[in-house]
Amino acid sequence: MEVQALTRYARMSPKKMREVANTITGRKAPEAVEYLTLIPRKSARLIVKTLKSAIANAENNNNLSADSLIVKTAVIENGPVLKRFKAGARGSAMPRRKKMAHIRIVLTDGSNN
Template identity: 75%
Template sequence: MEVQALTRYARMSPKKMREVSRTIQGRTVADARNLLSVITRKSARLIAKTLNSAVANAENNHNLNADALTVKLAVIENGPVLKRFKAAARGSAAPRRKKMSHIRIVLTDGQDNN
């Protein structure tokens, strides 16, 4: 059975978050949690919160054991972009693109329940 959690509008660029999310794909939940706790990046904290939410969904909604779960997918999708301007040299304005991400984590217990 597959269980997912989704965090939308995380204020971090998708490129920075994908570097961390690639490391947890295919790992067990316990291994992924340990790995994310060691990584000292903001993206690791955001992904860990989404992973914990997915585990809570599995335990509370589907009565699955957290020890038997593995991370099937950890996908970072592009969110909206805030377009801002900052003062620059000689009275001009320089554009700033503040990117957002959507984090999707899919857990599976290895059994196919169709």
């Protein structure tokens, strides 16, 4: 059985988040939580929050054990971009693109239901 959790509009670049998210695919869920807590990056904190939510969804909604769960996919999707301007040299305006990401984590217990 598959269980998922979704965090939308995370204020971080999707490229930075994908570097961390790709490392947990295929790991057992408790092991992935431990692994992410050791990584000193903002993206790891956001991903572990979503992963814990997915584990809670599996335990409360589907009566699955956290120890039997495996991270099937950890996908970081592009969110909207805030377009802002900052003062530049000689009175000009320099564009800033403040990116957002959507985090989708899918856990599975290994059965084909």
